[in-house]
Amino acid sequence: MDRIAILNELKKLLAPYTEKKEMLANIHEDTDLVKDLKINSANLVDIIIEAESKYKIEIDFDMASKMYTVGNCIDVISAKFNQPG
């Protein structure tokens, strides 16, 4: 799965957690989930769990703490998704 495909999937996953729909429509790799999309930090864990379910991956503590921009999220999902075996 390439980065653009993951970004497009991320838009759907983030949609229920942000009121900034215009910003969401134009997200890019530097978009900050808290500062730009105004996502409540308590919802970040929900987003991580949904990403785990969607991609059938497990995101550990250290990885989760790096998911504060869209680009970071794509890095983590892509690394896990493309992990062999």
Added chain:
Amino acid sequence: MISIGNDIVSLDHPNRGRALDERFYSKFLSRTELGLFPPGNNSSLSLDAFIWLSWSVKEAAFKYLKRIIPDLIFSPVRFILEDFLDLGNYGISGSKPDYGLFRDAPGTLFGGRVGFDSHTLHFKSAVFKGWVHSVVLGDENFKRVVERVRRIDNPSYDDQAKAVRIFSLESLGRIFPNSDLQIEKHPYGYPRVRQKDGKILPVPVSFSHDGSFVAYCFRVG
């Protein structure tokens, strides 16, 4: 540097029901921290309220340290609850917290310590029906802390952000009259208060909001 941090969690938010899902709480609470529950044999605290209280303590501790460590990134698992006490209806350092509109509502206070690397911070938390609120300091002197929780009608992000600034300025204005105070955001992201003479008020403030609740705190003296 003097600092303060706070966080509020609305327990009525649709996603808050996930608290008891192990996949959820295991992302930020270790087994050792979970072992701090319940805080005493007679505590009425529920497990889901404990989980959200723990979250709010860690978030408030992050806000406290963000002033001291500007490039800090919130990683809740690195903030470790060290102890956790049920303080009853009123209490830490003899202070009686005033939750404004909620002062007559039944609620319980909790307190303890939270660690981050070499830092040991102190927290005071309140659990009321519908919300959990925590304040974090670098010491145990909560007597000089003004903290308030208010309910607002419109829970949109912009309204939350606007309301918490208005409420905090009302409160600060009573303590510092004729100062024509204004809230601004420090480049590192935390709020600070500027006086009409252009100087920054040496009073650390912290804002939080979630759902229909907004909260602020500041430390005077």
